[in-house]
Amino acid sequence: MAQQTTSADVVIVGSGIVGSLMAEKLALSGLSVMILEGGPRIDRNQVVARFRHETNKSDFMAPYPYNDWAPEPRKDNGYFQQEGPVPYSASYIRGVGGTSWHWAGMAWRYLPNDFQLQSKYGVGRDWPFSYDDLEPFYYEAEVKMGVSGPLNNGSPRTKPFPMEPVTPSWAHQRVRDRLAPLGFEVTTNTSARNSRNYDGRPACCGNNNCMPVCPIDAQYHGGISAQAAERAGAKIITEAVVYKIEHGADDKIQAVHYYTPNKESHRVTGKIFVLAANAIETPKLMLMSTSDKFANGIGNSNDMVGRNLCDHPRTKVSFDVDEEIWPGRGPVSEYSIQSERDGDWRGEEAAFRIDFSNSNPVAGVTSKLISQGVYGKDLIAGIRQQSSVTLGLKNIVEQLSDPNNRVMLGDRRDSLGIPNPKFYFSVDDYTRRGNARARRVFQEIAEGLGGTNIKFMDENKFSLANHITGTLGMGNNRATTVCNGEGRSHDHENLFLAGTGVLPTVATVNSTLTAVAVGLRTAEFIMEDLA
Incomplete structure (x- = not known):
């Protein structure tokens, strides 16, 4: 009834x-x-x-x-239908x-x-x-x-942040200090993460798994x-x-x-x-x-x-720094460069923010070495050496509104008979030009940090940010x-x-x-x- x-x-x-x-x-x-x-x-x-206990920590x-009665996009579960030309990917929790x-x-x-x-x-x-x-x-x-963050981040304020930023990690400090003479200002990210006890929740203790969950609710x-x-x-x-x-x-x-x-x-x-x-x-x-x-x-x-579906169709780079910086201590996304967020060139190509990854690279490094046949003492030494110098960058790049990019009703249905989402999604030249400029900036940053083993993301592929x-x-x-x-x-x-x-x-x-x-x-x- x-x-x-x-x-x-x-x-x-x-x-x-x-x-x-x-x-x-x-x-x-x-x-x-x-x-x-x-x-x-x-x-x-x-x-x-x-x-x-999850073996795939990147998922x-x-x-x-x-729940099949309130489905959400999971890896290869077919919840999203695609009409192209660029597959639209996102993850969200119901x-x-x-x-x-x-x-x-x-x-x-x-x-x-x-x-x-x-x-x-x-x-x-x-x-x-x-x-x-x-x-x-x-x-x-x-x-x-x-929320905490630096005052000089381009957004005017009438009142200060509720709290001071989380103490920068060693990787943050070394990247900041080495890039400053080259004209790059590396700043602490603004984040909803406690740097002290706040609102009955504890301060960040650097677990480095802000994604997928902060185990102590500091975030x-x-x-x-x-x-x-x-x-x-x-x-x-x-x-x-x-x-x-x-x-x-x-x-x-x-x-x-x-x-x-x-x-x-x-x-x-x-x-x-x-x-x-x-x-x-x-x-x-x-x-x-x-x-x-x-x-x-x-x-x-x-x-x-x-209509007008937008995201951040970003590009990425990874490389080895010429000194041990030990990423993976503190928050997973901790510091960035703001200088490319606005300018007169914005009428021709996309603006972007450059974000440094501070995720712990050990799992990825270990998997790569094992796939190369490295075991025993050599594996332990390789993990230590490579995980101490690996650094990743991505840009958070602007995308213009396009009414053709859209969410529609798909023809598949869930257990309650409700349609799943279907997408048409494309990336225009405005954003592609912004990504091209980002790759040039990435190259300067990598060279400034003595980078080797530089690996750029394919210029015809995009990593969507879920924004x-x-x-x-x-x-x-x-x-x-x-x-x-x-x-x-x-x-x-x-x-x-x-x-x-x-x-x-x-x-x-x-x-x-x-x-x-x-x-x-x-x-x-x-x-x-x-x-």
Whole structure:
């Protein structure tokens, strides 16, 4: 027997870091808030134990539970369908707290010029509001998440970071000191990682497995956000796979419908609805929710839902430094170079940030040596020598919006009969030129560190960063965007969109902090509506 219809002032689909922090803010204002999460609750201790015993430590999804009634992309599981020409790959977690369970904690702000890309450089899209409009919400997000970083990172601040950066590792110090005379300023990354006890959580102790999970919660994640939302009074219903959005004659959203794992259907009504699943699952849900009036899906009268998919189609290099720097101590992503994030050349080729990998290379080095037939004492010596000098770099490169790059409904279905996502994805010459320039900068850096055994990634291949943006893009032009600057759907006045999908541009940094800031700003408009 189906349960009785439930209701709340605000119904949020998705318990990730954005949806949960919005829920906390809304609940603290006195509103009743219900979060519908398709996946189960996640126990950090169980994830840590699984990771400890996992043989493939590079598979960041392996420690997390998989459910066929709330599927997610796993290696070779066929959840994503591809139409080419570039395969679109991403990994995300469907469970309480969402994908930031296995992120690297990077919490960068955009630059002011990132908000006016079209008006300043003649490419891409402008935002419907400015950096200054978002700045107080950036700070609100940083306080919630416990963000630290250097002040001189190009993003203006009205208040200092909540805490000082984590102490730099030896590799960070040596790379910084050696590259400085060559004109490269190596800076500590801004990150949601405790450098001291903060918000009841301990300081980072350098476990170096921030991805796939911080074993001590020194690194912030959406699971912590979800706990905060529940403490504030929000209710989370887990294993609730939303499959339909229902509107009324006035086009306002009246309810959402969800399945339990055994396909029992439930209906939830509310005054305001927020879609905060992620930049793939949210447009998929909107495209599924068709009606006589909205034949292409909820919020999709202009056929823009799912379009303008962007990521960071980055390139990489690895080489051996001419001294022992011992990467793998401290956070996995610790330091970077910012000088290529903005400039007049941006009208012709993509900007980028250069990120140094601080992941422990021992597993990869060991596998390579064994495949070469090295054993015994030679293997031990080889592991020690190679893992002490190996260094990897990647660029976080800008991609321009293209409506042809999109999320669509696939023709395969999961155990509940819900379609999987299908993609068309390409990489234009603007981004390719940015990657070409990055390879030239990589060469200078490698030479400055006495690099040998330099190995560049194939220039015709791309390593996507899992920074999914654009599919729900906000803007003032109703013909080309999905929601306005408040996050409000152009088609439905009580439907709000949140998460990385609403970001009009991908810029040169990880998208999480900006998505949280925009979500907290959207929460203000929701509170005004219900005041």
